[in-house]
Amino acid sequence: MLVAVMVEEMVGVMVMEVVGMMVMEVIRVMVQEVVEEMVNIQEVMVDEVVGTMVEEVVGVIVLEMVEVMVEEVVGIMVMVEEVLG
Incomplete structure (x- = not known):
């Protein structure tokens, strides 16, 4: 009887360990x-931040180009x- 209880x-305990694992x-x-x-x-x-930064840099470059063109x-x-006047 005691052996049966011990085995049980x-x-x-083994079942509990397996379930726990x-x-x-x-x-x-x-x-x-x-x-x-x-992480994703x-x-x-x-990517968004880099994209925004790239957009901002490109925007600044475009503005600079437009500014230079306007000045030209x-x-x-x-x-x-002066030639006509």
Whole structure:
């Protein structure tokens, strides 16, 4: 009788350990997935930030180019006026 109780107890402990290991594995996988999602989100955010920075830099370059072109056009107009005037 005592042996049967001890065996039952051991089986119960082993089952609990196996279940515990399975639960730990499930939790580990879930945590890993969450971490991967966070990394993906960070990568997307970094892409967005870099994209915005590139857009801003391109915008500044375009503004500079437009400014230079306007100055050149104004300069040409002034020269034409001087020639005609």
